[in-house]
Amino acid sequence: MTKDDCKKLVIDIISDIAPDEDLTAIKSEIRLRDQLQLDSMDFLDIVMELRKRHGIEVPEADYGQLASLESCADYLTPKFQAKA
Amino acid sequence: MKQTRIVITGIGLTAPNGNSLAEFRKNLLSGVSGITTIDVRYMGRHPAGMCTFDPLKYQKKKDVRIGTRVGGISIYCAREALADSGINLEARDKSRVGIYLGITEHGNVETENEVYNISLFKYDTKFWTHHHNPRTVANNAAGEVSLNLGITGPAYTIGAACAAGNMGLIHAAQMLRLGEVDLALAGGVSESPQTFGIFAGFKSQNALAAHADATKASRPFDKARNGIVISEGGCIYTIERLEDAQARGAKIYGEIAGYHVNSDATDYVLPNPERQAECVRKAIAHAGMTVEDIDLVNTHATSTPQGDIQECVAIAEVFKGRRSPPHINNTKSFIGHTMGAAGALELAGNLPSFEDGMVHPTINVDELDPQCDIPGLVLNEAKSGQQVDTILNNSFGMLGINSTLIIKRFVA
Numbered sequence: 325m326t327k328d329d330c331k332k333l334v335i336d337i338i339s340d341i342a343p344d345e346d347l348t349a350i351k352s353e354i355r356l357r358d359q360l361q362l363d364s365m366d367f368l369d370i371v372m373e374l375r376k377r378h379g380i381e382v383p384e385a386d387y388g389q390l391a392s393l394e395s396c397a398d399y400l401t402p403k404f405q406a407k408a
Numbered sequence: 409m410k411q412t413r414i415v416i417t418g419i420g421l422t423a424p425n426g427n428s429l430a431e432f433r434k435n436l437l438s439g440v441s442g443i444t445t446i447d448v449r450y451m452g453r454h455p456a457g458m459c460t461f462d463p464l465k466y467q468k469k470k471d472v473r474i475g476t477r478v479g480g481i482s483i484y485c486a487r488e489a490l491a492d493s494g495i496n497l498e499a500r501d502k503s504r505v506g507i508y509l510g511i512t513e514h515g516n517v518e519t520e521n522e523v524y525n526i527s528l529f530k531y532d533t534k535f536w537t538h539h540h541n542p543r544t545v546a547n548n549a550a551g552e553v554s555l556n557l558g559i560t561g562p563a564y565t566i567g568a569a570c571a572a573g574n575m576g577l578i579h580a581a582q583m584l585r586l587g588e589v590d591l592a593l594a595g596g597v598s599e600s601p602q603t604f605g606i607f608a609g610f611k612s613q614n615a616l617a618a619h620a621d622a623t624k625a626s627r628p629f630d631k632a633r634n635g636i637v638i639s640e641g642g643c644i645y646t647i648e649r650l651e652d653a654q655a656r657g658a659k660i661y662g663e664i665a666g667y668h669v670n671s672d673a674t675d676y677v678l679p680n681p682e683r684q685a686e687c688v689r690k691a692i693a694h695a696g697m698t699v700e701d702i703d704l705v706n707t708h709a710t711s712t713p714q715g716d717i718q719e720c721v722a723i724a725e726v727f728k729g730r731r732s733p734p735h736i737n738n739t740k741s742f743i744g745h746t747m748g749a750a751g752a753l754e755l756a757g758n759l760p761s762f763e764d765g766m767v768h769p770t771i772n773v774d775e776l777d778p779q780c781d782i783p784g785l786v787l788n789e790a791k792s793g794q795q796v797d798t799i800l801n802n803s804f805g806m807l808g809i810n811s812t813l814i815i816k817r818f819v820a
Contacts, residue, residue, distance in 0.1 A: 340473075341470075341473075342470055343469035343473065344469050344470050365539070368538045369538075372535070372538070375535065376529070376535060
């Protein structure tokens, strides 16, 4: 599992959570909220889908780690690797 | 006391056999059923009435994902009604618009879905969605319309079992007369086929329809009827005070002439023809009419062996003194039982009678049950060339709630 693989998995989830959004030009370093119409309920959906699809838990204290695609990859890649 | 006159100025609907009034009416007059079969969770295939409107006509994909089926049905119907009415909502004071939607039940669909969902995760409730509560609150359908249209006036649902569709319109008339709102979006909605519980409940009650041909499963008054076909649907009207409608040159479909609501207070599920007859009589009196004034009675009959007879007994009793009977028909024979939508949707299917002089039939009556054989039944073929000036619409529900609504041709 590389960081790029991780980003793809996160984008898969976001494509279901925010199906009206164009995700082809998403910028890794910019906060997801600043480039997509995502609210706090949507982030809860992302957390839920990580749990359901990949068995990964994101404690509430770590929600800030999901701010951008890059920070998602930094935070989640070791978790995916630990499960491999 | 002279009451403020209340009129219907716009109609938006989705039924199993039509996504507009024109399509719905055309199919009712030509005998086209909307019943098909669906897979019901845990129960296999059963007859049901499903709607085919495009939810994305008025909602984003994300709103469809987050919202409920009944929310989507409600938004579609409300938007269609507004478009039909010619009202420019953006030019109105949205705090003076009320949304009043009748529902039979709500929350079952989402709760069943989530119980099923967590069953895939060993019933661990950490997999239960955070969307559950907004999806299951009783005001969900009306609230989703409010969100979609930015309407800030009162928006709530009216729980009245299968009498609810009429109740939406009745409540709207009351709120308009009280001056609480200037425009109402009112009617009834249902997502019931999405829940297996309603199928299983009626099955256990020996009241779920079964037939090799789904289009013949809903057959009120027929000797071989064996239960209810569960359907989804919605019908929302724009309702206004007459002077407001006239001031903007609105098209007027009809006038709310009178209504009545009462309770049997006798049984959880069994109807009470005495109270039903009382409801009909009091609605006629409320309209300032006599039984001679009613031209068309749209029955509630749901195709259950007992319920249909009870309603026929009630209607025969009310109209027994008439010189000639009113036309009596049933819309559920085409679309099944659309539950909370039934009263509103079935009324819409008959309103065009004022203009086209047609009366749609009750279909699927191959052998009329002698116990339902009351004067005036319109069976299997539409009647043309009829003068229809008043429609009496019955909707009854469990726990013994009865509603009768009378609409008359608008005469200035």
